[in-house]
Amino acid sequence: MNDIAQKISELSEAIRRHNRMYYVLDDPEISDAEYDRLFRELVELERQYPELAAPDSPTKKVGAPPQKTFSAVQHTIPMLSLENGFNDKGLIDFDGRIRKFLGESREVEYAVEPKIDGLAVEIVYEKGLLTVASTRGDGSVGEDVTANIKTILTVPLKLTQKENRPLPPDLLEVRGEVYMERAAFQKLNDGRLQKGLPPFANPRNAAAGSLRQLDHRVTVKRPLNMFCYGFGTITNPAFDTYYEMMLALQEWGLRVNRPHIRLCRDVKNVMAYCHEIEEKRDQFPYEIDGAVIKTNRLDLQARLGTKSRSPRWAMAFKFKPTQETTRIRKIAVQVGRTGVLTPVAHLEPVEIGGVTVSRATLHNPDEIERKDVREGDTVVVQRAGDVIPEVVKVVSSKRTGDEKKFVMPSHCPVCGSAILRRESEVALRCENPLCPAQVRGAL
Ligand code: IVH
Secondary structure, eight states: OHHHHHHHHHHHHHHHHHHIIIIISSOOSSOHHHHHHHHHHHHHHHHHOGGGOOTTOGGGOOSOOOOTTSOEEEOSSOOOOOOEEOSHHHHHHHHHHHHHHHTOOSOOOEEEEEEESSEEEEEEEETTEEEEEEEOTTSSEEEBOHHHHTTOTTSOSBOOOOTTSOOOOSEEEEEEEEEEOHHHHHHHHHHHHHTTOOOOSSHHHHHHHHHSOSOHHHHTTSOEEEEEEEEEEESSOOOSBHHHHHHHHHHTTOOBOGGGOEEESSHHHHHHHHHHHHHTGGGSSSOEEEEEEEESBHHHHHHHOBOSSSBTTEEEEEOOOSEEEEEEEEEEEEEOTTSEEEEEEEEEEEEETTEEEEEEEOOSHHHHHHHTOOBTOEEEEEOOTTSOOEEEEEOGGGOOSOOBOOOOOSBOTTTOOBEEOOTTOSSEEEOOTTOHHHHHHHO
């Protein structure tokens, strides 16, 4: 029993630390998949030993408290998180729980849409004018990011009122996800590298780091975007369903993920659409990490209500991870067809999204330097779409002191010729046109 209490306390501590790195510092140390595993392990232990579950356990909490550097904004209705499911069974169980709770033998209709990998915000419109915008924070209190949100071109400062159409309510609190498109993220990082600034690890961190700026003149230069997918308080809500609500938001000039929000009349259709989105995952110009399933009828949402951390009426179907954590056994150099030397990390094999990965590119010596990657390091590895797996970052807290710095060879490991660096190039090359690696590649 003591061991279990110890384990629960360790897991809670680790999750709190990772929450801080993710939500406060916008610089997570581990992959989302690893975080989800820690979280699930704690949920499972607390389920088995409820008497050992702490009242302030991170499994009952959302996000992290707001940073003192921002003014605090109290949410009128808590901004919650979502319960995760990782497979079809998760969806069937969710539908089963809902129908049991409602005492409903008929099928329940769901609205399903992509889960955007960004950060949640709430924007308050009073009499059609944007007055306050905040981050989710710990769910009850968020950070005031009004000036920063106002720099996002697709967020209207004033809502549209069309003739003969329902007016926006006097008070409209909309919620949604602020994110950065992949191409914009790439461009931002290229620019940062050129200026000698540290790049962002992924579009989510870039979006969070850009929005949570004390100086909105920094935010204005960052290509942020937003999708609305929910609401807080609304005066006289005159809608029956989530879907109608989304259409209304769109009419008022707010951006919703319209072509990808689909109504599914039963859980079978939900499953099919979740798989469809997952298959198309790489075709979206922004990163998505799952699908969100919501009961469409708002009266059913109200009857289902919420638990401490998440509503009963919605869930996230999480896609297979694209990042995992593993260890670098050694770093070796590959010579390509054009003579370019690419440092490659040989890994302890790890499964990422159903494929075993044992090598990952380190791109070039500058990248090794920048990320300070060493042999023996524990690293986050990413395998997304058809792209070659790459080392994203080092988990520095796992350093033991036994890691070895890697030095690029001065001579080609294949033919032994001297290695040169062409002016204005980051890559090192073997310039011997007869190098077997190059000849082999050319064939
Ligand atoms: S609905 C009660 N819809 O995922 C919360 N959330 O892991 C209702 N998210 O906190 C949220 N895309 O920040 C919803 N289409 C979407 C979403 C979405 C991304 C985020 C949101 C939420 C988190 C939960």
